[in-house]
Structures are given as C-alpha cells and as structure tokens.
Amino acid sequence: MNGNIIVGQSGGPTAAINSSLAGVYRTAKDRGARKVFGMLHGIQGLLQERYIDLSDYIKNDLDTELLKRTPAAFLGSCRFKLPEIHEDREVYEKIFGILDKLDIEAFIYIGGNDSMDTIKKLSDYAIVTGHPTRFIGCPKTIDNDLALTDHTPGYGSAAKYIGTSIKEIIRDSFCLEYEKGVVTIVEIMGRNAGWLTGSASLSRGEDCCGPDLIYLPELPFDLKKFGEKVKNLLSSKSSVVIAVSEGLRLSDGRYVCELGQSLDFVDAFGHKQLSGTANYLASYVAGEIGCKTRSIELSTLQRSGSHLASRVDILEAYQVGGAAVKAADEGDSGKMVVLNRISDDPYQCGTKVKDVHKIANDEKLVPRKWMNEEGDYVAEEFINYVRPLIQGDVSPIMVDGIPRHLFRPV
Amino acid sequence: MNGNIIVGQSGGPTAAINSSLAGVYRTAKDRGARKVFGMLHGIQGLLQERYIDLSDYIKNDLDTELLKRTPAAFLGSCRFKLPEIHEDREVYEKIFGILDKLDIEAFIYIGGNDSMDTIKKLSDYAIVTGHPTRFIGCPKTIDNDLALTDHTPGYGSAAKYIGTSIKEIIRDSFCLEYEKGVVTIVEIMGRNAGWLTGSASLSRGEDCCGPDLIYLPELPFDLKKFGEKVKNLLSSKSSVVIAVSEGLRLSDGRYVCELGQSLDFVDAFGHKQLSGTANYLASYVAGEIGCKTRSIELSTLQRSGSHLASRVDILEAYQVGGAAVKAADEGDSGKMVVLNRISDDPYQCGTKVKDVHKIANDEKLVPRKWMNEEGDYVAEEFINYVRPLIQGDVSPIMVDGIPRHLFRPV
Structure with a gap:
C-alpha cells in the first residue's frame, strides 16, 4: 500500500463503530498508507469535500485506545442513498473527482445495509469506468441484520x-x-x-x-x-x-x-x-x-452505551477494520468483510470477505426455530448464539469519575 | 449488642441501598447481634409478619460483595405512611408486638424522607410507652433531598x-x-x-x-x-x-x-x-x-444502574449502615445517620447522627446561587459539590458477560 486511503462511517451510531475506525487507521498505517483521510458525515460530507487527516487526531496508542472506547461515529455519520448510476452520473463523477484529487487507493465504508448499497454502487461504477480505487465495506449495525456475516460489530455491545x-x-x-x-x-x-x-x-x-x-x-x-x-x-x-x-x-x-x-x-x-x-x-x-x-x-x-461494551465486540470491530484494509491492499473491491464463526464453545471467529452484491439490501431476520413455539420468547439456540458475543469488558478510561472519549471538535 | 436487630428498606430503589444493608448486617454481626432480621417490603411487610433471617442469604464475604453490587431493595420496599399515633394506636401496638416477639433490640430503616417519618413516629411511640427498642434511620435516596446530611447514599451512583x-x-x-x-x-x-x-x-x-x-x-x-x-x-x-x-x-x-x-x-x-x-x-x-x-x-x-456505581457512594452507603448499628448499640434512638463532609479536595467525609425530628418531611433543594443567573445551568459550586461523589468504580462481578447480583427468590 503506498497511496492514500479514505474511510467513512454511515448509518446509526454504535459502541463499536469507532473501534473499526481505529482498526482501519492502524492497519493502513502499518501497511504503509501515506495518509488516512476520514470523510466527515460519510458520503454526504465527502460530496461537500468535508474530510480530515486522521493523524491529526490519532497521535499515539492512548488515542487509539480512547477511540475504541468512544461511542457513536467519530467522523460523523449520514443516511444518504446514492442514486442509481444511470439516474445521476454527475454525483458519481463528483465523488470520483474528489477521490482522484486525494489520490485515494482504497475507500472503506463502515456501516449497515444502506452503506453496503453505497459500496456496491461505487465499486460497480469503478468497474464500469475502469477506475483503480478499491471499495470495501466494513459491517456495522446494532441491528445485526446483515446477510452473510455471522453477526455484525456493534451488536454484541x-x-x-x-x-x-x-x-x-x-x-x-x-x-x-x-x-x-x-x-x-x-x-x-x-x-x-x-x-x-x-x-x-x-x-x-x-x-x-x-x-x-x-x-x-x-x-x-x-x-x-x-x-x-x-x-x-x-x-x-x-x-x-x-x-x-x-x-x-x-x-x-x-x-x-x-x-x-x-x-x-x-x-x-x-x-x-x-x-x-x-x-x-x-x-x-x-x-x-x-x-x-x-x-x-x-x-x-x-x-451508544460504550461504558458497558463487550470486549469480544470491540476487538472484532477492530479486527474487521483491519481486514477491510488488508482486503483492499490485496486488490479486492466490491466486497464486505464478514465475521465467520468457527465454534460456539470455545468461541472462535475469524474474518472473510464476501461479494457486497450478495449483501446489500438483504435483511437477516431471527429464524423461526430460534423462538419458542408460542412466539413469545427466544429459544436456547438464540441464547447460545448471542452469549459469546457479550463476553469480556473494555474498561472505560475514567477521568474524574466519567469515561473519557476521543474528542473531535465540531 | 446481644439481642436481635431488624432492618428494612423503604421508598424508591437505588444502586446503593443494598450496600447499606450489607453494612448493617456485617456491623451487627461484628458487634455480637444474635440474629439480623430483614423485614420484607419495609414496615408494610412487617405488619404482615413477613421477614427473613439475613444469615440465610449472606453466607460469606462474596455474598457481601454481591449484595453491595445488587441494585434496588434486596428486601423489597414499600411506600407506606404510618398514621399519627393518636389516629391509630392499634398499628403501633401490632408493630411493637412483633418486635417483642422477635426480641428486637434495634430497628434500622433505610430510606428517604417518608422513611424518616416512620423512624420518628416509632421512636416517639417507644419513648411514650417506655419501650426499649431503639430506632435509627439510614439515609437513602437518589434525589439527595434529605435535610441535615451533606448528601445521601444512592445519589452519587x-x-x-x-x-x-x-x-x-x-x-x-x-x-x-x-x-x-x-x-x-x-x-x-x-x-x-x-x-x-x-x-x-x-x-x-x-x-x-x-x-x-x-x-x-x-x-x-x-x-x-x-x-x-x-x-x-x-x-x-x-x-x-x-x-x-x-x-x-x-x-x-x-x-x-x-x-x-x-x-x-x-x-x-x-x-x-x-x-x-x-x-x-x-x-x-x-x-x-x-x-x-x-x-x-x-x-x-x-x-438502578449498579453496573456503573460510584465507589465513593457504595462505600459511604456501607459506612452509613454500619454507623446506624453502632448508634443503636450505643443507646441512640430517634436519630438518623448523616454524612458530614469535611473537605472537597481532597474529599473527606465522615458520619454523625442527628435528631430525626429535624429531618423528617423537610426537603433540601438546590440553592439558587448554585445555578447560573439565567436559571438554565448549574454553577461551578454545584459541580464542585457533586464531583467527589462520583469518583471511583465498583467493578461488577461479571458472570458470563452480565453483572451478577445477590439473589433472593420471590
């Protein structure tokens, strides 16, 4: 990796979304990225050329730890649906113009269903136009409703x-x-x-x-x-x-x-x-x-209750951020990182990448057999599934009695 | 102390009320109390002769630690206003009959304003009738509105x-x-x-x-x-x-x-x-x-958010419970334990006992000068007052990802 990368956050806040951001930043830096830009308020902010250089904010390991413990979207978020490419090419030209200006090698978007729709459209556009930027999605949603991944960062916390x-x-x-x-x-x-x-x-x-x-x-x-x-x-x-x-x-x-x-x-x-x-x-x-x-x-x-975050969740969110950068660095595009559970007990889980076309706009619901017959409680299968995801704590860094967060003046 | 004591909880739940109960139990046992009874659902439950022997539930030091971390009222609570003595002597005769039957030397009531009203009436009745049981109040309320005490256990958390x-x-x-x-x-x-x-x-x-x-x-x-x-x-x-x-x-x-x-x-x-x-x-x-x-x-x-309790609060609640037993053991009655702040920085605070007649039914409000001029924010004095009360943490004892409490089957 020798170009720049840009990362954005989209959709509803979670306690783990900034841990993914930390994972993206650290892995990008470790892999030789020159600059790691953060778009402010996702793709909507990028269209207004609002972005920051993350190294102005993450200056040392303590900042990384604080970022992992900061709830909601450090970069700000948006709920913005890109038009279909044939409906409004101009928006795409504008985005890719900005990416070119910033010399962006990889574009990482942390979000849920709607955000994966964005990754799908941008990577499709890049393929159609032969543009070299790679687009990778990083799953995030407390709702846990993304297809193909065992679960989503943010859900466990x-x-x-x-x-x-x-x-x-x-x-x-x-x-x-x-x-x-x-x-x-x-x-x-x-x-x-x-x-x-x-x-x-x-x-x-x-x-x-x-x-x-x-x-x-x-x-x-x-x-x-x-x-x-x-x-x-x-x-x-x-x-x-x-x-x-x-x-x-x-x-x-x-x-x-x-x-x-x-x-x-x-x-x-x-x-x-x-x-x-x-x-x-x-x-x-x-x-x-x-x-x-x-x-x-x-x-x-x-x-946004990060003071009670799950350690499994925060670490997986970090890992998923890192895996997204690795995938882009290795040439993947139009993919989302997924969590791949290997076993429940002992809990083991790794990451993979999957085609974002198979994920976007598809909603994963709780299977009927994971509820009781009457439909007024969950079954043991449900509890066995979720229990490993809430294990362990990430102690808040307390300053004067209150958890400290990483601060970005707005 | 060689008789039995009985302790009750009253009014709204808090994260610290059970730490006071733990303080009462441990101090009573240390001072030689034979039995420590807990009335279920306060004075209302006592009138129905509902009580437990606390040693059936607090069996070791781990139980004490769990009790300190268990929110709401372990014994159950009530909102029950005793009639005036001249209005209904029968209620008093019934209560004192039960106390006699249980050989109660000291009656400790953990609660807020309404509970101190109960302590006042019961100790007045004991004085009038020459009954030897001592009555001590233990302050508790998240509202922090009790007179004469610097603050109330439960407020800090x-x-x-x-x-x-x-x-x-x-x-x-x-x-x-x-x-x-x-x-x-x-x-x-x-x-x-x-x-x-x-x-x-x-x-x-x-x-x-x-x-x-x-x-x-x-x-x-x-x-x-x-x-x-x-x-x-x-x-x-x-x-x-x-x-x-x-x-x-x-x-x-x-x-x-x-x-x-x-x-x-x-x-x-x-x-x-x-x-x-x-x-x-x-x-x-x-x-x-x-x-x-x-x-x-x-x-x-x-x-009831005990997973985020203040260490200062939990320790003071425990201390106040102990001080109530000590006061009763030393012959006090019709008193409430108060917290007496010695300094803000470093924060130092001890306990005293004060006449419950001066406390009951009196509400302590935030002084006007602790708010800003516009009346839409608190002033520095307010923050200096509350800041010491939220210091330190009491780590929840986590079992399988969730805080463990001390359990009483109901």
Whole structure:
C-alpha cells in the first residue's frame, strides 16, 4: 500500500463503530498508507469535500485506545442513498473527482445495509469506468441484520447493554408491591429484526428470572393473546417484565405504535420512524387489567452505551477494520468483510470477505426455530448464539469519575 | 449488642441501598447481634409478619460483595405512611408486638424522607410507652433531598450514571446531521429537587461540551424563553442536548408534563406521578422550530444502574449502615445517620447522627446561587459539590458477560 486511503462511517451510531475506525487507521498505517483521510458525515460530507487527516487526531496508542472506547461515529455519520448510476452520473463523477484529487487507493465504508448499497454502487461504477480505487465495506449495525456475516460489530455491545439493563430493570420492578401487581414494558430497537429484543433474554440466569415475555418483530403480534398472557402471569407473580421490539406489528400489518398515535415521519430510505410501542402496550394493559404499568424505552442509550461494551465486540470491530484494509491492499473491491464463526464453545471467529452484491439490501431476520413455539420468547439456540458475543469488558478510561472519549471538535 | 436487630428498606430503589444493608448486617454481626432480621417490603411487610433471617442469604464475604453490587431493595420496599399515633394506636401496638416477639433490640430503616417519618413516629411511640427498642434511620435516596446530611447514599451512583449517559447521548446526537438541526431532551428524575438533573453537567469536560441547557425544578420554567434559547443555539450548532427535570413547572404552578396530557394518578403520599416532560418539550420544539427532536427518559435505569456505581457512594452507603448499628448499640434512638463532609479536595467525609425530628418531611433543594443567573445551568459550586461523589468504580462481578447480583427468590 503506498497511496492514500479514505474511510467513512454511515448509518446509526454504535459502541463499536469507532473501534473499526481505529482498526482501519492502524492497519493502513502499518501497511504503509501515506495518509488516512476520514470523510466527515460519510458520503454526504465527502460530496461537500468535508474530510480530515486522521493523524491529526490519532497521535499515539492512548488515542487509539480512547477511540475504541468512544461511542457513536467519530467522523460523523449520514443516511444518504446514492442514486442509481444511470439516474445521476454527475454525483458519481463528483465523488470520483474528489477521490482522484486525494489520490485515494482504497475507500472503506463502515456501516449497515444502506452503506453496503453505497459500496456496491461505487465499486460497480469503478468497474464500469475502469477506475483503480478499491471499495470495501466494513459491517456495522446494532441491528445485526446483515446477510452473510455471522453477526455484525456493534451488536454484541448493544446486547450486553440490553441484557444488563433489563436485569437492573427487573430488580427495580420487584421492589415495590402494588395491589394488582406491576407490569413493566421495555421497548428495544430493531425495526424488522428481533436480534436486539431477543438479547433481553441474556438477563436470565441463576440470579434472575429474566423477562417474562419477549416479542420479536418477525412474528405478528396478537394484542388479545398478549393481554391474556399478562393477566395470567400476574396471578402468580407481583412484577411482570416484558421486552418488546419497537417494530411489533399486528397480523393486518399495522404497527402497534400506530394504534395510539399518528405517524407521518419517514426517513430518507423510506423507513417509518417508530416510537411508542411500549407506551401503547402499557396503556393497553392498564386499561384491560387495571394494574400499575410502566413503559421504558432504552432509546439511544442501547446503541451508544460504550461504558458497558463487550470486549469480544470491540476487538472484532477492530479486527474487521483491519481486514477491510488488508482486503483492499490485496486488490479486492466490491466486497464486505464478514465475521465467520468457527465454534460456539470455545468461541472462535475469524474474518472473510464476501461479494457486497450478495449483501446489500438483504435483511437477516431471527429464524423461526430460534423462538419458542408460542412466539413469545427466544429459544436456547438464540441464547447460545448471542452469549459469546457479550463476553469480556473494555474498561472505560475514567477521568474524574466519567469515561473519557476521543474528542473531535465540531 | 446481644439481642436481635431488624432492618428494612423503604421508598424508591437505588444502586446503593443494598450496600447499606450489607453494612448493617456485617456491623451487627461484628458487634455480637444474635440474629439480623430483614423485614420484607419495609414496615408494610412487617405488619404482615413477613421477614427473613439475613444469615440465610449472606453466607460469606462474596455474598457481601454481591449484595453491595445488587441494585434496588434486596428486601423489597414499600411506600407506606404510618398514621399519627393518636389516629391509630392499634398499628403501633401490632408493630411493637412483633418486635417483642422477635426480641428486637434495634430497628434500622433505610430510606428517604417518608422513611424518616416512620423512624420518628416509632421512636416517639417507644419513648411514650417506655419501650426499649431503639430506632435509627439510614439515609437513602437518589434525589439527595434529605435535610441535615451533606448528601445521601444512592445519589452519587445515580449522578455518575446520569453524567455518563448524557455524555453518550451527546456523542450519539452529533452523529447524524439534519437540515434544521436536532434537539435532544433528556428527562431526569427529581420531583422538586434538581440534584439529579444538575448532575447532567458532569458530562462536560475537555472531551465533551456537556448539555447546552439544564433546567432544575426549583425555578419556574418559561416555555417561550426556552423556545428562543433553543432557536438561538441551533443557529450555531447542529445538535442541542437539554437536561430537564421531570418536575418542571410553569410560573402558574402547572407541571410542564400536564400541558400535554391529563394527570390523575397520585401515590400514597399525595405525590403526583409525573412523566412526559421531555416528550412535551420535544413536541413543542418540533412545532416551534420544525427541527428534528428526540426525547429520552432515563427512567428507572438511573436509579438502578449498579453496573456503573460510584465507589465513593457504595462505600459511604456501607459506612452509613454500619454507623446506624453502632448508634443503636450505643443507646441512640430517634436519630438518623448523616454524612458530614469535611473537605472537597481532597474529599473527606465522615458520619454523625442527628435528631430525626429535624429531618423528617423537610426537603433540601438546590440553592439558587448554585445555578447560573439565567436559571438554565448549574454553577461551578454545584459541580464542585457533586464531583467527589462520583469518583471511583465498583467493578461488577461479571458472570458470563452480565453483572451478577445477590439473589433472593420471590
């Protein structure tokens, strides 16, 4: 490697995305890259020629360690869908013009499904035009919904945060007794895929009963059956805790959160913006049963809770960043690095590269057989899958009682 | 000490209340107590003769360490207001009958304002009737609103959780750019006292700008001025993060959360149940400015987030539990243990006991001069006060990737 590389971050924040950035930077430098540019706010920022030289920010090993512990996207992120090449060639010409000006040998994009779409289009354009820049995708999403990879960096840390927080919520909810019991409904991210919601099961163990019910978005949600289940649970325990996906839908396709409010906001990729599923279900239970209810949204805390990151996740994110640079250096393009699990116990996992055309815009859902028959909990297979991904800790570097992050003035 | 002691927990859960319980248990055993009973769900459970022998649960030093790291009330809690003695003598006769049956020498109650009211009434009754049992209160509340004590166990850990989470939310909120900016409003507990909301300022440091505005419930909230401040901030930055107390009120006394919804639920102490302040303000900002908004409630996570507990807090909670037993053993009754700060830097703090009559039902608020002139941030004095209380960590004892707690089957 003797040219420059540029790296960008895209999509929602995670606790591990900056560890991948650290892996890209260190590996690029180790392999002889002259400059490592970071595009600010992904491809959208690059189109405005907003970028930095990462060596201005990562000056020593401590900075690398801080970057690995800094949540959200250090470079800033975007949700920007490139047009099809035949729809708007100009955008592509502009991007490649900037890449030429910066003498970019490899373009690494860290992101989820939508970001892999970007890698696919840019590498296609490069092939069509005979442009030498290589394009490699680095998986990242707390949603864990990318195809072909065993799991995605960012998921393990979010799962660890969710498992721990649910356990603390369960402890909290048993404290006070209410005449008709108390029902706590916790809303977890994941529009279509239940990987995050299912990780609520990690709270279960010798010292904790875990949530009583877990509802993933993969299955239609039956409101009446749900109400009966809750009523039944309250007859034998004083506190019921339920984990629900933000994306629960009735069998007629309506989102549960739509039942209580009007929804008119849609993001740039046409995704509906959801909120209020737990809120609606808590009101429903209060109305049907008359017990005390509480709704909790784990909100953005679950994706940016780097103080509780999984060591496996942070190290794999770093490794995946490094593997992306290595792949580009070895001539690959239009590929995404994937995690390849070799065994569950002992957990072993390596990296491979796969064709990004097979990944982009394909969503990996929780298999039906990884849920119980009733569809209101995950099965052992699910727990065996996720458990290795939350192992180990990355101690925050504490300064004056608060975790220190790597700072980029904005 | 050669009789038995009984200990109870009351009021809202915290991350440190069980460390006080551990301090009570260990000190009582060290001082020769025969049995240490734990009342289940406080005085309410005691009235139903629900109690356990704590030695059935705390069997060794590891159990003590786990108990110190277990959030919420290990014994269960209650919100139960004793009647005045002249109103209902029977309740008192019942309680003292149970204490006699169990041969109770000392009664320790870990809780907040309402719990100190219980200690006051029970010790008054003992004095009036010449009963020998001693009654000592152990302060506990994340709200930090107890009079006469420098601060309360539970507050430091909640403040550390809030400071850390706000910092992660700030990082998260800067990731994605929106045309008109993004405003994130974080709702923090504290009905009348702003100690918790003010601790959002702990996120500010060399690597973080901290929240842009902090609104405590001690001052009347001006909606119009707030809207203008936000608009002004958005002209110079892309992401604005605001910390607000759940208990914000307009100058006419109405709660901000009442503006958007009807409120009809009042708890046993006549406190209004609040929720939705951030939600209302986020809609207000979206309507006035048209920018993207997000509301986040830290909810029960802030009080039970023991995985991020402050070492100073956990050790002080333990110390306060021990001091309560010592006071009872030395003949004190009708007293509460208080924390007595000797210096800020280096931080030094000891314990004393004070007359519970001077504490019960009195609420300590944030002094006006600990806020800025505009009333939309805390002053340096506030930060100097809280900073020592969040120092140090109590590493969770991790088992298979999740913090382990001490388990009591319920």
